[in-house]
Amino acid sequence: MPVRRTDKTPMPVQGAQAxxxxxxxxxxxxxxxxxxxxxxxxxxxxxxxxxxxCPVHIPIRDFIHEVAAGHMAxxxxxxxxxxxxxxxxGRVCPQESQCEAECSMGGRFDPVAIGHLERYxxxxxxxxxxxxxxxxxxxxxxAIIGAGPSGLVCAGELARLGYPVxxxxxxxxxxxxxxxxxxxxxxxxxxxxxxxxxxxxKGVEIVCNVIIGKTLTLDDLTGKLGYAAVFIGTGAxxxxxxxxxxENLNGVYSANEFLTRINLMRAYDFPNTDTPVRxxxxxxxxxxxxxxxxxxxxxxxxxxxxxxIVYRRSDEEMSARVEEYHHAIEEGVTFHxxxxxxxVIDDGGGWAAGLRCQRMQLGEPDAxxxxxxxxxxxxxxxxxxxxxxxxxGTTPNPLLTRTTSGLATTAKGxxxxxxxxxxxxxxxxxxxxxxxxxxxxxxLAAGAGKxxxxxxxxxxxxxxxxxxxTEASF
Amino acid sequence: MTRILDARQLTPVTKLFRLEAPxxxxxxxxxxxxxxxxxxxxERIPITIADYDRAAGTITIVVQEAGATTRRVCALESGDxxxxxxxxxxxxxxxxxxxxxxGVGGGFGSAALLCFMRERxxxxxxxxxxxxxxxxxxxxxxxxxxxxxxxxxxxxxxxSAGFRGLVTGRLARLIAGEGSGRPDAVxxxxxxxxxxxxxETTRPxxxxxxxxxxxxxxxxxxxxxxxxxxxxxxxxxxxxxGPCFDxxxxxxxxxxxxxxxxxxxxxxxxxxxxxxxxxxxxxASQAH
Ligand SMILES: Cc1cc2nc3c(=O)[nH]c(=O)nc-3n(C[C@H](O)[C@H](O)[C@H](O)COP(=O)(O)OP(=O)(O)OC[C@H]3O[C@@H](n4cnc5c(N)ncnc54)[C@H](O)[C@@H]3O)c2cc1C
Ligand code: SF4
Ligand code: FES
Numbered sequence: 001m002p003v004r005r006t007d008k009t010p011m012p013v014q015g016a017q018a019x020x021x022x023x024x025x026x027x028x029x030x031x032x033x034x035x036x037x038x039x040x041x042x043x044x045x046x047x048x049x050x051x052x053x054c055p056v057h058i059p060i061r062d063f064i065h066e067v068a069a070g071h072m073a074x075x076x077x078x079x080x081x082x083x084x085x086x087x088x089x090g091r092v093c094p095q096e097s098q099c100e101a102e103c104s105m106g107g108r109f110d111p112v113a114i115g116h117l118e119r120y121x122x123x124x125x126x127x128x129x130x131x132x133x134x135x136x137x138x139x140x141x142x143a144i145i146g147a148g149p150s151g152l153v154c155a156g157e158l159a160r161l162g163y164p165v166x167x168x169x170x171x172x173x174x175x176x177x178x179x180x181x182x183x184x185x186x187x188x189x190x191x192x193x194x195x196x197x198x199x200x201x202k203g204v205e206i207v208c209n210v211i212i213g214k215t216l217t218l219d220d221l222t223g224k225l226g227y228a229a230v231f232i233g234t235g236a237x238x239x240x241x242x243x244x245x246x247e248n249l250n251g252v253y254s255a256n257e258f259l260t261r262i263n264l265m266r267a268y269d270f271p272n273t274d275t276p277v278r279x280x281x282x283x284x285x286x287x288x289x290x291x292x293x294x295x296x297x298x299x300x301x302x303x304x305x306x307x308x309i310v311y312r313r314s315d316e317e318m319s320a321r322v323e324e325y326h327h328a329i330e331e332g333v334t335f336h337x338x339x340x341x342x343x344v345i346d347d348g349g350g351w352a353a354g355l356r357c358q359r360m361q362l363g364e365p366d367a368x369x370x371x372x373x374x375x376x377x378x379x380x381x382x383x384x385x386x387x388x389x390x391x392x393g394t395t396p397n398p399l400l401t402r403t404t405s406g407l408a409t410t411a412k413g414x415x416x417x418x419x420x421x422x423x424x425x426x427x428x429x430x431x432x433x434x435x436x437x438x439x440x441x442x443x444l445a446a447g448a449g450k451x452x453x454x455x456x457x458x459x460x461x462x463x464x465x466x467x468x469x470t471e472a473s474f
Numbered sequence: 475m476t477r478i479l480d481a482r483q484l485t486p487v488t489k490l491f492r493l494e495a496p497x498x499x500x501x502x503x504x505x506x507x508x509x510x511x512x513x514x515x516x517e518r519i520p521i522t523i524a525d526y527d528r529a530a531g532t533i534t535i536v537v538q539e540a541g542a543t544t545r546r547v548c549a550l551e552s553g554d555x556x557x558x559x560x561x562x563x564x565x566x567x568x569x570x571x572x573x574x575x576x577g578v579g580g581g582f583g584s585a586a587l588l589c590f591m592r593e594r595x596x597x598x599x600x601x602x603x604x605x606x607x608x609x610x611x612x613x614x615x616x617x618x619x620x621x622x623x624x625x626x627x628x629x630x631x632x633x634s635a636g637f638r639g640l641v642t643g644r645l646a647r648l649i650a651g652e653g654s655g656r657p658d659a660v661x662x663x664x665x666x667x668x669x670x671x672x673x674e675t676t677r678p679x680x681x682x683x684x685x686x687x688x689x690x691x692x693x694x695x696x697x698x699x700x701x702x703x704x705x706x707x708x709x710x711x712x713x714x715x716g717p718c719f720d721x722x723x724x725x726x727x728x729x730x731x732x733x734x735x736x737x738x739x740x741x742x743x744x745x746x747x748x749x750x751x752x753x754x755x756x757x758a759s760q761a762h
Contacts, residue, residue, distance in 0.1 A: 170695050172511055172518070172558040180697075209560035211695060215497050237697040241709060248704060248728050250735040257698035265692065266515060271746050273515035274542050275692070276739030350731040397696050399714065 008110040009038040016330035020300045023184045023268060026327055027091070027119075035120040039068035042112045045104050050114060053102035056447045058082040060099055060114055067117055076125040079118060084153045085446050087126060087191045090119025092182060092290075093443050096322045126194055134203030137162035140228035140460055143221045144168065145212045145400065148176020150433025150445035150452075151233030152199060157453030159202040163460075166227075167204060170211040170399075173264065176235050177434075178442070180264035181256070183294050185301065186324070213403040222428065229428045229456045232415060233449060236396045236434035242286070246344030247390075251278060251352035255285070255295045255391035262298055280386020282306045284355050286341055287391035288318040293325065295389045296333050307333050308383070312340035312360050312373045338362070338373060342380065344388050354382045396435050414438050422452035423459075430456055476510075476559040479532060481552045484614040487539045488582050489548045490524070496531030498523070498561050504590035505686065505718050508535065508561030509694035512546045516557065517743075519543045520691045520713070522663070523562055524585035524615075525592075536585030536614065542743035549748075563694045567684060567718045569659060574600040576648065576657035577623065578641050578672055580664020581607055584614050586686060587663060592622035600624055602654040606641035606668065610634035625654045642671045649679055657681060662721065666730050673721035683721035687712045689733055704728050 012028040013019070019026050030038065048061035059078050066075035079086045095101075095115035103111035142158050144151045147169035155165045173179055175192050200206065212218055212234075221227045239254035241247055253261075258277065261267040265275035283299035285292050288311040299307040309328075311318065314337045318325065329335075338360040347353035359379035362371035396413045408416040408425035415424055415431045422430040432448025434440055480492040498508060507522045519541075525534040537547045547556070567590060569575070575594050577587040584605050595601045601623040607613045608631045620626045628636025629644050637644050641664075649656050660683040662672040669685040676683040689712050692698040696714040703712050704725035710716060 170560065171693065172560070180693075209558050210497065211560060211563065214562055215501065215560070217501075237695075239697070239699045241699065241702075243709075248702060248709065248732065250732060254699040257692055257700040260692050260698050265517060269515070270739065271742050274517040274743050274747075276736050276743070278735065278739075399696060 005041050006109040008113045009034050009041075009116070011113070011116055013327075016327075016332075019185065020297075020331040023301055025188050026185050029123055030116055030120040035067055035117060036070070038113050038117060039064045041105065042068070043104055049102040049104055050099040050112070053099040054082075055098065055441075055443045056082050056450070058099075058118070063121065064112065064114070064117055067121060072121060072124045073128075075121045076128075079121055080125075083118075083443070083446065084156050084450065085149060085195060085442065086118050087122035088149070088178065088187060088195065089443050089446070090115050090117075090122050091187050091191075092321070092441075094321045094441065098443075126191070130198065130201065132198055132201040134159070134201065135162060136164050136203045138164065138460075141166065141226070142229045142231070142456060143225070143227040144231045144233060145218070146170070146176060146233040146235060146433075146435070147174030147206060147208075148233055148235045148433060148445060149178060149442045150235075150435075150449035151176070151231065152195065152449070153446040154231045154233060154432070154449035154453045155204045156199050156202060157450050158456065159199065159204045161453065161457050163457070165204045167206045168210040168212055168216070169206060169208045171264065172208050174206050174208065176233075177237075180260045181291065181294065183259065183263055183298050185297070186294065211399060213400040218400065218404045218407070218426075218429065228460055229430065231422070231449070231452050231456065232400065232424070232429065232431035232435055233433045233445070234397060234400055234435045235445075236394045236414075236439045238395045238397045239390070240393045240395060241390060242341065242392060244341060244343050246346060246352065249344050249346055249352045250350050251280065251386060252344055252388045253390070255287070255291045255389050256394065258295055258389045259291070259298065262302065268302065277302065278387070279304055282308070282383075282385045283387040283389065284308045284310050284341075284383060284385040285389040285391055286310050287393070288313070288315075288320060289391060289393075290320045290324065292391035293320040293328055295391050297324075297328055297331060299387070299389070300331055300333065304387075308336055308385075309333060310336045310339050310341055310355065310357065310383070312338065313370065314338055314362060317370045336383070340373065340375065341388075345382065352385060352388050354384050355388055356380060356382050394439050396438070412438060420451065421455035422448055423455065428456075428459065475555040475557065478550055478552050478554050478556065481550060481554075484536065485612050487548075488536060488612075488614055490534060490536045490585070490615075491547075491550070492532050492534050493556070493559060494531065495533045495559055498559070499526045499528050499531050499533050502526040502533060502562040502589075503566030504593050505567035505586075506562035506564045507694070507717065508533070508559050509563060509691070510543075510547070510556050510560075511558040512543055512550075513557060516546070517543050518558070518692060518694060520563070520688075520694055520717075522586040522686065522717075523589065525588040534585075534588070536582050538582040540744075541740045542747035545744060545747040560694070564713055564717050565715065567661060569661070569682075569684065571597045571599055572682070573658040574602070574655065576602045576604060576645065576660045578604045578645060578660060578662040578664070578668075579606070579619075580641060580662075580668035581612065582614060583664030583668075583686070584619065587661075588615060588618060588622065590661065591619060595622055595624070600654065602627065602648065602657065604629065604641045604644050604648075605636075606630070606664070608632065627653065640671065641668060642675045645672060645675050649676070649681070659683070660721075661718070662686075666726060666733065669721065670726040673724070673726070677722050684718045685721040685724060687717045687719055687724065687729060689729060690735065
């Protein structure tokens, strides 16, 4: 019989004092005892509603059952059948608004710690010897643009189905946001590297430093290079700015610049590495999503005495994962809710010295259904800061769409693609992830990559040019 | 890895490299640049494509020692490789045929005029190239530029070659009708101070002028916004919308200030890269 315990088995963590000054992972992960203990909490529901909350419908009950029974290999197999990036998603998915939000234990008690268990199983899997071989059986080759989670997953699925796949990545290293955006203390690069090694073992070729739309065009891929299909997973990497005075002062960064300098370019190790970043004593990060939370906690780790979130709405409207918010509080991040930035103030020498702000209050709901922040008259004040980091959102990068004819986009620059297949307005060109949805989540990008892989397979088969016996397995 | 096919010292601090880069050579256009990296942990720096040979599958870049990375690049010889070269990035210089076009190159910026002047000549424009440097030995590629432009005029601060004085002095004389005469458009590539001076020289005459901006860059693909330049009051990303912009609209004050944001760190890195003197201490990056 399942054991009823009301509380989640807590995740062992690195102490807040210490971790606020290092880049080691915050969560240590469950031990086998923790995992077994937590797995026992699952009610093994007849209708596991948790699965309804999961964007890729992991058979959650079944994998947790395997954990409880001590069958880690079985658990790992079930997990991977539905989610190709379990070690990553176990760490970065917003479980509180997905599977765990639906869990029947929730409401009265804590929901089962599905994310922690997913992470446990995936980490166990990483300790096992890899027995993956390339099994390329098809002749029609497929090109993938962008090595973020959507592209990586699409490539992995297609390779599993036997197709020769090449990923073209603009930067010098694959991973997309997982490489340049999400910091080491939340997602160690070793995990990403491990996933990429698996892809390579499956026979996926990754070509870095190629910008489709510049080095090659999309039409080159389907034309002279002879790819039978293309998947676009170029993400939403173009940072937005506020357009307030002083935004171009030195010491003001987009979160992408700040995090890229530190994660991709490893500025934390300057001058052993060559890319610097200036982080002063007081850093204000504008926004309250995952990117903002990552930036503000990174600022602490880079030596800021005071790292602050400035957000024009309240904590209710914050979109960051709740675990990151709690970790940020523990680490000493300060929060200025209902505060809207008006101007970055010059120190007289061209560097940021302060942020002039205005207090807000919540008014009527706006188009997004959230209550609209409205300024409180005569509430302006200045926060003294050395750096301002803007984490107010990103939109799809126009490099590809500007140079490709016939690729339909929305007014915001997102690619138009069919929900079920990812098919774009161009024949045999598919797309998924942030490039289609705008900035969203890793699991949605991964799910879109997987769906597109199967749609590509189906389309190639329907074209009837290359019939083989490989079964699509959804 | 990108192989260096030729390396040629142009001045004591400037070196020309021909790289095996068939994909970049096939699509490069005048005004575009590559991002390069020389070692693990190295920074990504923009370098303008000086020339390309589609048939041979090669591109030419000219690198001046200014920071850690450029120093490391300049230590390489033919047969060596660059770790990463990505491009062509940025937008090509966008100018219809104008009649008489004048390219102004300052220091190693002159290199970027090579493919541009050749193309303008081929388009049927009358072409004049003005090259400027402190002294004779710092003038680069004068012969090569002479082959692709109608006239080449050299200016040195010390008068050791060509006209004594700044490129803007010579440009003003052309505008006044001397030499090859008043240009219909000017493209200036070189140090920021020079480009700004060129902008001020042509502004009163209403001569269309483009400058190739050289802000600090991280990715070079539009992802960080670190390269933003204020043009006509709007923030534009130099790596996507530029690097060439209307000289009369560029906010040079902001651009100069932003380009100096990391002077201190660049000196540290540059010293580490093996130069005790830490020359210039200027940009670690150089898009031309
Ligand atoms: C700081 C930060 C923290 C985040 N935290 C979370 C989190 O905790 N949980 C969560 O679920 N989500 C999080 N997200 C969102 C999540 O990372 C993204 O939704 C996800 O990475 C999108 O995946 P993607 O494959 O669509 O694109 P990306 O990850 O953006 O990858 C796109 C890739 O394509 C490359 N590319 C772009 N254009 C071209 C081109 N023309 N040619 C070749 N290559 C190209 C890019 O260089 C990049 O590598 C976070 C995002 C950020 C920025
Ligand atoms: S809803 Fe919760 S309790 Fe029910 S099967 Fe899923 S994880 Fe277990
Ligand atoms: S260099 Fe990053 S956006 Fe231009």
